[in-house]
Amino acid sequence: MNPTPDSFEYWMEKIRLYWRNMAKPTADINSSLDDEEKLRWFIDIDRRHLNAIANKLPDKVNQQVLQEFIAILQEYKKLLQLQPPNYPLYKAEDLRDKIANVMEDIADVYCFMCTSDGKAGFDYKQANFYYHQAIQSYVENNSAETAKRCFKKIAQLRINYKINVDREIEHLFLTLESLSPHSLKYLETLINLAEIYFANGDNFEAEKCLLLTESKLKELGYTQFSLTEITNDSPILNKTQSRDFLEEYNSGEIAVKVRELYRRLYFSLSQIYREKAVQEAAKYLELVNRMNGDDKNKNPSEQMLNWLNSHFNL
Incomplete structure (x- = not known):
């Protein structure tokens, strides 16, 4: 017996079929998407985000990892511009929270890339910028407690950056003496x-x-x-x-x-x-x-x- 259209069983069956035949959506923000297509897009971005997080480690981060997070952020923002599904598959608040998470991830990547060379100042400023963007998004989405985590990361970033810079300056002075x-x-x-x-x-x-x-x-x-x-x-x-x-x-x-x-x-x-x-x-x-x-x-x-x-x- 087929599930009744628009029932819980109906949507569970659609989701089950989706996972069986996973395919990347080709959604165009200018086209009209139904609830199923929006859900597929949401799940696809989520899966992509999960895979990217696996590379968010100090010894793995590079420009390619950074660009992947930035692309994921843009995808979430595009989906947010569409009307949420008629059925509570996900809410706009969920997307805004995802966006804040990715902003924090981007800041983390810049933080890991913030070495003591001449590019350090740029990475430091970018990390600081994205942490503040994440804080703003968390606060607007009533996640003030989560925002505190970013404030702690900003404080640690400033300390680490100063230590790295001071260490490199000391090293260069020793090099000059030699x-x-x-x-x-x-x-x-x-x-x-x-x-x-x-x-x-x-x-x-x-x-x-x-x-x-x-x-x-x-x-x-x-x-x-x-x-x-x-x-x-x-x-x-x-x-x-x-x-x-x-x-x-x-x-x-x-x-x-x-x-x-x-x-x-x-x-x-x-x-x-x-x-x-x-x-x-x-x-x-x-x-x-x-x-x-x-x-x-x-x-x-x-x-x-x-x-x-x-x-x-x-």
Whole structure:
């Protein structure tokens, strides 16, 4: 005997058949979906969310995992825009709670990705943003107790981030002490330190490190790149410093290494000066743009190597 339409048994049978023949729905938000299609969509997103959570571990998170959570969030939001089913298969409150959960998951992923490198500041801000979004959603959905969990995570995030940054800064200072101040590795470490300071919002210390790097580059004979084309009369190092220089890098690495240091130096200065010295920021950014162009990269590098060949018979 077939179940009576719209009865509990009727819907249980539909759900049973769905699980037997699981297929990803091809729902279009602009089309009219019946209750069964909405339920299938809801279950599909739920299953996808459950699979994603299995990868939300410190040693598993990456950009692919992050993008999956973001895609799941968008799917839940699309479903929320539709009218809930006529029968209480799920409610709008259920979807809003799911959305808050995924926002918290995204924040957790950013938190796990929040290392001590130059990208740490971005990950920290994103984690903080999504935790606050989740809190707002939980509170609006009368889940204030759950929101407290996010507040605790924000507090722990701030502590962990500061510890990581402080640890990395200490490590970089120890590295500087172990290197010769006349080496490119020393200057590269100075720029790494400046980028950490900048990511942590300490523009004053970042600027000090960058200006010190620029000064040492000139002191060591590594000619500053300018808006004009580099010519054979513009060497990248002095003859008296050639031996130390070549002990650190071979001739094929010289132009590329020096150029990359200047590119990072100019880009960081352009970011620091963009609010307090707009013209200076524009000048440095123009230098970076010129150095990023293919033609600009090729010609100066060839000219540098030609200069080395002519002066040192490399």
